[in-house]
Amino acid sequence: MGFTITEKIFSKHCKRDCSAGEVVMAPVDGCMIHDITGPLAINVFHEMEGEKVFDPDKVIMLFDHQIPADSISAAENHVMMRKFAKEQGIHNYDIKEGVCHQVVPEKGRVKPGDIVVGSDSHTCAYGALGAFSTGIGSTDMAYALKFGELYFRIPDTIKIEAFGKFQSRVGPKDLILNLAGDIGADGATYRALEFTGSAFSDMDIPGRMTCSNMAIEMGAKAGIVPPDKKTWDYLKGRCECTPFSLSSDSDAEFFEVKSYDIGEINPKVAVPHNVDNVVDVSEVAGRHIDQVFIGSCTNGRYEDFLEAAEVLGDDKFADDVRVIIVPASKDEYLKVLKAGLIEKFVDAGALVEAPCCGPCMGGAFGLLAPGEVSLSTSNRNFRGRQGSTESFVYLSSPATAAASAVKGKITDPREV
Numbered sequence: 001m002g003f004t005i006t007e008k009i010f011s012k013h014c015k016r017d018c019s020a021g022e023v024v025m026a027p028v029d030g031c032m033i034h035d036i037t038g039p040l041a042i043n044v045f046h047e048m049e050g051e052k053v054f055d056p057d058k059v060i061m062l063f064d065h066q067i068p069a070d071s072i073s074a075a076e077n078h079v080m081m082r083k084f085a086k087e088q089g090i091h092n093y094d095i096k097e098g099v100c101h102q103v104v105p106e107k108g109r110v111k112p113g114d115i116v117v118g119s120d121s122h123t124c125a126y127g128a129l130g131a132f133s134t135g136i137g138s139t140d141m142a143y144a145l146k147f148g149e150l151y152f153r154i155p156d157t158i159k160i161e162a163f164g165k166f167q168s169r170v171g172p173k174d175l176i177l178n179l180a181g182d183i184g185a186d187g188a189t190y191r192a193l194e195f196t197g198s199a200f201s202d203m204d205i206p207g208r209m210t211c212s213n214m215a216i217e218m219g220a221k222a223g224i225v226p227p228d229k230k231t232w233d234y235l236k237g238r239c240e241c242t243p244f245s246l247s248s249d250s251d252a253e254f255f256e257v258k259s260y261d262i263g264e265i266n267p268k269v270a271v272p273h274n275v276d277n278v279v280d281v282s283e284v285a286g287r288h289i290d291q292v293f294i295g296s297c298t299n300g301r302y303e304d305f306l307e308a309a310e311v312l313g314d315d316k317f318a319d320d321v322r323v324i325i326v327p328a329s330k331d332e333y334l335k336v337l338k339a340g341l342i343e344k345f346v347d348a349g350a351l352v353e354a355p356c357c358g359p360c361m362g363g364a365f366g367l368l369a370p371g372e373v374s375l376s377t378s379n380r381n382f383r384g385r386q387g388s389t390e391s392f393v394y395l396s397s398p399a400t401a402a403a404s405a406v407k408g409k410i411t412d413p414r415e416v
């Protein structure tokens with residue numbers, strides 16, 4: 001019997017053959033902490049009488065959720081984390097780089113075959129680069145910071161095979177929303193998703209990041225795309241690594257295999273208040289929206305803004321819609337800026353903010369009043385996620401978000 005990618009990654013780290021279901025103590029290659037969960041992890045680290053982190057070069061610290069500090073308590077958290085970084089010799093990206101899940105890959109802090117943990121649920125995003133990366137709680141993080149290893153139950157794997165070509169103005173976000181609708185918010189709980197087939201090998205790294213990012217929205221521990229030339233090309237100049245092949249064996253045992261023809265997928269939207277409440281955009285077309293957010297670790301990259309700009313064309317955003325655009329990182333911001341897209345969006349009536357999580361989880365700014373409706377390219381639409389518990393959040397692709405922002409109501413991007 002062969003091994004899945006996940007089993008291979010754990011086998012390599014544990015220096016013996018490991019299979020799904022086993023509980024192992026495995027060394028980690030990286031630990032990511034940010035401004036929300038970092039302080040909790042650091043407090044527990046001190047309670048555990050932690051003195052030095054296991055390897056300061058393997059700890060990634062940055063601030064993204066509440067930046068620039070939006071409250072005195074946020075500012076205090078930043079001060080506390082800066083102090084910890086200095087004491088420990090950890091490089092702190094602080095408020096300067098953007099959202100954790102964009103910055104970690106961008107800075108070459110993750111590579112294929114790695115085990116990376118982050119005290120944030122969307123840490124599964126780095127599966128796009130062929131790593132086993134997963135979100136953990138702050139107590140687990142304290143342990144990982146101190147000892148550089150952690151207990152894992154090796155998950156079994158649901159293999160997703162996707163083939164075909166997307167229709168025009170349909171893309172990775174529609175695919176992953178379609179999967180969330182099909183598998184359900186708890187349909188992959190404690191399993192790994194493996195994304196395979198020509199649809200994923202044809203997909204660029206940003207598209208893969210969108211898909212891996214949302215693995216957790218089905219309960220999955222990881223969402224892994226087997227590394228290929230695109231992966232290694234992306235990593236060139238970001239980290240020192242020599243390409244190797246990593247894929248599941250043909251006789252590996254999967255919990256389930258699911259196949260999709262992506263040509264059959266229409267633009268999708270997740271309807272309040274669950275990520276798996278997914279329908280074709282056409283089913284809710286015409287619904288009024290008050291705010292559109294294009295950004296987040298799911299869809300805050302240059303390619304996402306280009307998609308939105310193409311749909312926008314020479315139009316303007318509707319007068320009664322607030323459009324908030326937030327690139328996911330400094331690098332992505334600069335790409336969008338240099339391509340002239342910022343000017344285009346501002347001219348069309350949008351607010352463009354500096355890289356951060358923005359309105360994604362109703363933190364720093366862009367909160368909704370009772371009764372208000374948001375269409376967002378982020379990954380969660382739970383009740384109260386972006387403000388009032390009486391507000392409504394729909395999730396979509398950047399193309400659907402832009403089309404809807406132009407029309408002032410939910411709109412199929414193929415009709416603009």
Ligand SMILES: CC(C)[C@H](C(=O)O)[C@@H](O)C(=O)O
Nearest residue numbers: 036037065119120121122361
């Ligand atoms: C604040 C953080 C713990 C949280 C997460 O873990 O995902 C946030 O990033 C989110 O998207 O809900």
Ligand code: SF4
Nearest residue numbers: 099296297357360361
């Ligand atoms: S952008 Fe949203 S989903 Fe991503 S880390 Fe920030 S709050 Fe979480």
